[in-house]
Amino acid sequence: MKMSKxxxxxxxxxxxxxxxxxxxxxxxxxxIRKIVSGxxxxxxxxxxxxxxxxxxxxxxxxxxxxQEILMSAIQPAELWxxxxxxxxxxxxxxxxxxxNSREFCLGPTHEEIFTDIIRNEVSSxxxxxxxxxxxxxxxxxxxxxxxxxxxxxEFIMKDAYSFDRDQEGLDASYQNMYDTYTRIFNRCGLKFAxxxxxxxxxxxxxxxxxxxxxxxxxxxxxxxxxxxxxxxDERAECVDAPASDAxxxxxxxxxxxxxxxxxxxxxxxxxxxxxxxxxxxxETLDDDYNVNGYVAAFVRGDREVNEIKIxxxxxxxxHALVMANEEKMAEVTGCVGxxxxxxxxxxxxxIVDSEIPGLRNLCAGANQVDHHTLNLNYGRDFEAxxxxxxxxxxxxDPCPVCGAPVKFTRGIEVGQxxxxxxxxxxxxxxxxxxxxxxxxxxxxxxxxxxxxxTMAAIVEQYHDDNGIVxxxxxxxxxxxxxxxxxxxxDQMALAEKxxxxxxxxxxxxxxxxxxxxxxxxxKDADLIGFPVRIVVGKKAAEGIVEYKLRTGGDAEEVTAxxxxxxxxxxILTALNAHK
Ligand code: 9G3
Numbered sequence: 165m166k167m168s169k170x171x172x173x174x175x176x177x178x179x180x181x182x183x184x185x186x187x188x189x190x191x192x193x194x195x196i197r198k199i200v201s202g203x204x205x206x207x208x209x210x211x212x213x214x215x216x217x218x219x220x221x222x223x224x225x226x227x228x229x230x231q232e233i234l235m236s237a238i239q240p241a242e243l244w245x246x247x248x249x250x251x252x253x254x255x256x257x258x259x260x261x262x263x264n265s266r267e268f269c270l271g272p273t274h275e276e277i278f279t280d281i282i283r284n285e286v287s288s289x290x291x292x293x294x295x296x297x298x299x300x301x302x303x304x305x306x307x308x309x310x311x312x313x314x315x316x317x318e319f320i321m322k323d324a325y326s327f328d329r330d331q332e333g334l335d336a337s338y339q340n341m342y343d344t345y346t347r348i349f350n351r352c353g354l355k356f357a358x359x360x361x362x363x364x365x366x367x368x369x370x371x372x373x374x375x376x377x378x379x380x381x382x383x384x385x386x387x388x389x390x391x392x393x394x395x396x397d398e399r400a401e402c403v404d405a406p407a408s409d410a411x412x413x414x415x416x417x418x419x420x421x422x423x424x425x426x427x428x429x430x431x432x433x434x435x436x437x438x439x440x441x442x443x444x445x446x447e448t449l450d451d452d453y454n455v456n457g458y459v460a461a462f463v464r465g466d467r468e469v470n471e472i473k474i475x476x477x478x479x480x481x482x483h484a485l486v487m488a489n490e491e492k493m494a495e496v497t498g499c500v501g502x503x504x505x506x507x508x509x510x511x512x513x514x515i516v517d518s519e520i521p522g523l524r525n526l527c528a529g530a531n532q533v534d535h536h537t538l539n540l541n542y543g544r545d546f547e548a549x550x551x552x553x554x555x556x557x558x559x560x561d562p563c564p565v566c567g568a569p570v571k572f573t574r575g576i577e578v579g580q581x582x583x584x585x586x587x588x589x590x591x592x593x594x595x596x597x598x599x600x601x602x603x604x605x606x607x608x609x610x611x612x613x614x615x616x617x618t619m620a621a622i623v624e625q626y627h628d629d630n631g632i633v634x635x636x637x638x639x640x641x642x643x644x645x646x647x648x649x650x651x652x653x654d655q656m657a658l659a660e661k662x663x664x665x666x667x668x669x670x671x672x673x674x675x676x677x678x679x680x681x682x683x684x685x686x687k688d689a690d691l692i693g694f695p696v697r698i699v700v701g702k703k704a705a706e707g708i709v710e711y712k713l714r715t716g717g718d719a720e721e722v723t724a725x726x727x728x729x730x731x732x733x734x735i736l737t738a739l740n741a742h743k
Contacts, residue, residue: 165641167676168650171208174688184380186623187312189632193692195619195640202309202317209692210619212640214320217615217622218299220351220637221322228344230297230324235277237301241267243276247591251451254483258303258317270303275588275610278325282606283594286327292596292606293333295341297324299615313620314576315382320616326609327589329598334607338370338583341611345374345579351742352618353635354578355625359385360395361580362472370583374613375575376621383575386557390568397572398472401564402557405438405464407522413539421534424502426465429536433527440465441520441528441540443504445488448480458493458512459485460504462520462528462548463555470556474515477552503529505537506546516548517555576621577614584608632693633714636738641672643731644694646685648701650677655704658724662698662709665728671735690714696731700724 178191179198190196195210206214222232238260244250258270271277278296286292299322309317326337342358349356354376361373373396375383384397395401423429430437446459459478461469475485490501497512505528506514520526521542530537540546560569588594589606598604619638626633636642643666645659656677663673674694676685682701689697699710699719711727712719713734722730 165672165674167644167674168678170674172688172692173207174691181310182312184311184314184620184624185627186314186380186620189623189627189691190312190620193632196313202306202315204313204316204318204616209640213619213634213638214616216638217352217618218320218322221299221348221613221615224344224348224351225297225322225324228295228340230295230344232298233281233296234298234300235271235274235281237271237303238268239271239274239277241269243280243592244269247276247279247588249276252481254453254481256304256306256483258305271300272302272304273321273610273612274298274300274323275325275584275608276592279588279592279594279608282325282327283589283592286594286606287596289329289596289598289604293326293328293337295324295326295337297322297611311380311620313616316616319614322613322615324611326611327594327606328608329596329604330607331585334583334585334609338581338609341581341609342372345581345611345613347742348613349374349376349578349618351637352622353626353637354618354621356575356578357385357387357394358581359383359387359575360399361577362396362399362476372581373577374579374581376578376618376625377573378576378621378624379574380624381574381576383577385573385575386570387573388563388566388568388570391563391566393563393565393570397556398470400557400570402467402470402553402555403562403564404519404522404553408524410524412541412544413525415537415539415541415545417530417532417535417537419534420503420536423534423536429527430465433536433538435527437466438464439526441505441526442467442469443499443506443529444469445490445493445499445501445504446474446485447488447493448478449484449486455492458488458497459515460497460499460506460509460512461515461517461554462506463517464519464523464526467517468556468558469554473552473554477515477550477554478513498531500529500531500533503531503533503535505529505531505540506548507531507537507540513550514546514548515550515552515554516542518551518553519555521551576617576624578618578621579611579613581611582609584610626693630687631691634693634695636695636735639672639695640692641674641694642666642735643671643673643696643698644676644689644692645673646676646682646689646697646699648682648685648699650679652704655700658704658707658709659700662700662724662728666731669732669736671732696734698727698731 182188196204328334356376358372361371386400387394423432444461447455448457450456525539710719
């Protein structure tokens with residue numbers, strides 16, 4: 165392919181909003197273009213990479229027994245009403261109406277659509293298991309789209325749904341997808357780990373997030389080097405501190421002027437933060453976003469609350485738990501912002517972390533301005549509506565599996581596998597006749613890969629100061645042949661000979677024959693990130709070229725034949741490594 169004929173627009177500068185390396189580089193290299201906030205278009209180079217990621221996904225999904233279909237992006241509200249989720253996703257769900265004012269959404273995911281297909285067409289155990297998948301555009305109206313393809317409002321997802329006869333069947337389907345995802349992300353060159361994840365609002369029992377390691381990732385990953393435990397911070401269990409055997413002292417309310425934070429009250433009273441109780445005040449919202457209740461959560465003063473755990477405890481959608489308006493909450497519950505404690509609250513659900521009952525003589529707000537109460541003990545001085553593990557694990561806390569101190573890292577969620585169970589098949593009547601002609605509910609799993617997000621994750625992991633450093637299996641082209649002087653007949657002839665020989669071996673070559681200064685061509689080759697660069701310059705007449713790998717190392721003068729044979733060896737080996 166001649167660069168002079170290609171539609172490639174590399175940029176020197178990008179909009180200030182692009183901060184993440186992948187966002188900056190995918191714009192600068194001409195791979196994507198912003199249409200509107202959170203919506204991107206794929207330009208030729210970007211589309212080639214997208215195709216390669218999709219084809220890796222497709223090959224592995226087909227090899228795993230998945231069958232590809234393509235469902236509509238537009239979805240009728242009726243199916244979401246049936247599954248009970250039409251109201252569960254607030255403004256993130258992109259709703260539209262047709263000319264007859266019928267309600268639809270632009271599909272954020274397709275559990276309802278796939279279940280509807282299957283329930284109408286599968287009726288016997290002989291037809292199960294089945295695993296259908298699609299690679300399709302999804303829509304989620306993110307409040308704050310950012311980081312380019314990393315968190316966009318329109319994105320490309322491979323989503324698969326498995327339908328089995330029973331739990332055992334689902335376990336096998338889940339493991340099959342888990343292993344398939346491992347192959348897919350390995351082939352993409354990603355450094356990743358499957359981590360235990362929270363199943364959130366979609367219910368079900370097990371879930372793993374395939375997380376690509378990246379310091380800019382939005383996922384906080386907790387892991388243990390000793391036993392290989394890995395989980396998202398939201399999912400990780402945080403073990404309770406050992407119970408205290410100290411005697412209970414008499415409670416006493418003291419004047420603590422202006423000590424609104426744990427830090428201030430601990431310093432003022434000469435206590436450790438771990439001897440205090442921290443209050444977090446929430447309001448819960450109904451489907452119309454009206455406040456329908458108050459929640460006061462209490463954890464040890466040196467801990468943080470894990471809000472996902474509270475959401476799951478209350479069985480409410482994620483957007484239905486928000487920080488309370490403290491003035492309004494005070495009128496209803498008697499709490500006092502900055503001085504809230506568990507004694508004397510009313511009209512509010514009190515949730516106390518599981519380790520609090522085992523602790524002794526804690527200091528908490530007295531629900532009175534400028535006052536705290538010392539020596540509070542659960543059971544004697546206060547009770548809770550719910551006692552549950554709602555604390556967030558912190559770096560250095562004991563691993564919930566082996567006790568070694570856990571470490572934190574960050575990552576980008578590029579895939580997620582879920583055991584859904586019967587949540588959708590029950591709600592939508594997806595049943596089959598078993599061997600005894602008895603009606604059984606199908607058991608489902610669902611499996612997503614953020615295809616466009618995977619591209620961004622690869623760039624996050626593979627770039628340097630000069631641009632992108634594509635892993636060979638997903639590079640837009642494998643080799644760039646940079647002609648120093650396109651008008652020089654010897655140079656062009658040799659370049660085209662090299663292109664022809666490599667192309668004959670199935671290697672994708674772009675010849676940079678643009679009428680540009682060599683420096684511009686070298687910078688663009690590094691920015692776009694072609695794995696191999698062969699420079700044809702003034703020694704073309706002697707058949708000598710320069711061979712350089714994008715992954716580093718110096719440029720080397722070799723014969724054109726040597727360059728072709730090295731490039732072939734490197735590229736074909738990389739393309740066949742997974743076979
Ligand atoms: C919605 C909106 C946003 C959503 C969902 C529904 C996330 C929703 C969870 C999943 C689970 C799996 C199949 C592929 C893999 C992920 N955000 N989820 O259900 F209406 Cl607006 O999508 N689905």
